[in-house]
């Protein structure tokens with residue numbers, strides 16, 4: 380896209396920023412420059428209002444009452460499920476299971492589908508760039524079953540070669556589980572082609588979409604994945620809510636996750652009949668207001684346009700990469716050709732912690748540390764990186780502020 | 794620069810972080826490993842005891858400026874002290890960096906050079922950086938087999 384075209388398609392950034400009340404505040408007497416979106420993103424007024432409207436106007440428990448409020452709350456709660464279904468391009472809303480987030484989506488699949496389908500000698504395949512939440516649940520499963528967790532290594536640029544994945548898949552591979560976008564490096568993995576490889580070898584495919592859902596169109600039928608998990612709080616929605624997409628045929632065959640109310644049709648002390656999908660996987664009173672507000676967040680993204688958001692963030696990343704490359708002593712960590720949203724870096728002779736503290740006093744919020752991806756840090760032989768990650772509301776001026784802040788850090792520790 | 798930042802990154806701290814003292818191993822001494830899982834930093838502290846007295850102290854590892862300077866100054870501070878004195882010093886240092894106003898001796902008047910860490914209490918997330926080398930030193934004194942973790 381040319382610059383002119385991009386401008387034509389762009390949204391009104393100032394107006395968008397005014398949708399996010401927190402962006403008006405200052406930190407340490409400087410205007411807030413929020414560049415920690417990969418950890419969690421800020422919330423638009425539409426989401427904040429949706430959540431408080433639930434409590435002010437239509438709150439009651441769901442799926443239980445014959446009374447008006449309970450029916451209203453149930454309608455809104457199930458309405459949000461339909462929003463998620465459309466947002467992800469799923470065939471039916473029964474394929475959407477509410478979870479607390481990506482972490483719980485992985486754990487749900489590991490402990491239900493995994494317990495039933497993974498046995499001694501079987502293999503789960505992941506990559507070297509996974510978040511701890513897409514490593515540890517599989518380790519636990521493998522330990523319990525005597526199965527093997529295999530890891531496809533990443534290159535110096537932070538990429539994973541398709542051929543390496545193909546080579547690592549064996550007849551014993553039951554599942555391939557990979558991040559769509561790496562939170563530590565920004566690498567975009569070709570999950571559609573990885574899914575095709577997995578299926579060609581009789582394995583299923585789980586996509587960790589925590590970082591992709593907020594910044595690009597994610598269509599589960601186009602990707603042809605079996606499972607996909609994401610977190611509401613990274614997609615401008617509330618914390619404590621997210622979803623698992625799973626093909627209906629898998630959900631039907633999977634044993635339940637937790638036991639309790641809502642997940643049953645009938646209970647006697649002798650025998651319990653489980654509810655239909657997706658309710659079979661949703662024991663207990665759920666995060667009702669959170670789910671409804673997540674629906675509002677996804678509506679907000681749809682309204683703004685995922686393509687426009689992606690184009691804006693691409694432009695931000697390109698500009699940030701160009702500016703950062705001019706800084707002597709700065710090393711980018713993660714230089715994949717397909718990369719979005721994240722600028723991870725180190726500064727020669729300066730620990731990321733110190734970078735983070737000094738930038739904080741410039742009002743700039745970035746993340747420093749291992750980003751819950753210690754194997755990635757080990758791969759690059761570093762304990763930590765500093766990471767700026769972009770959101771739909773960030774501006775080019777904020778990147779200038781970041782660059783000026785980095786120069787200040789360097790002066791201080793020179 | 795803000796005054797809190799200047800308080801945190803005092804010249805002495807910057808100097809020790811850039812040129813850490815006693816950055817070496819001590820063969821045959823006691824040692825303990827410390828780590829801060831939050832940032833992935835690790836440090837090993839070595840001690841050579843002569844009876845009850847710390848004859849030599851050193852460390853190896855890489856961390857942020859606060860933890861490196863703290864390790865460097867800790868090794869200088871405990872050298873020549875008895876075990877009890879070293880542990881008591883840690884107590885007072887800990888009170889200093891956590892800024893516990895209920896404890897006497899905060900402000901660091903009796904801590905000598907270590908008083909430069911008084912700015913750390915304004916930065917709760919950095920307290921662990923300053924305290925890690927001291928926790929690790931204590932574990933080395935006690936010959937603790939398990940690595941020390943700040944979490």
Ligand SMILES: Cc1ncc(COP(=O)(O)O)c(C=O)c1O
Nearest residue numbers: 480481482510512558562589610
């Ligand atoms: C790639 C990736 N996967 C999984 C997660 C876990 O998400 P949550 O903590 O919301 O469950 C994160 C969040 O940091 C992430 O970035």
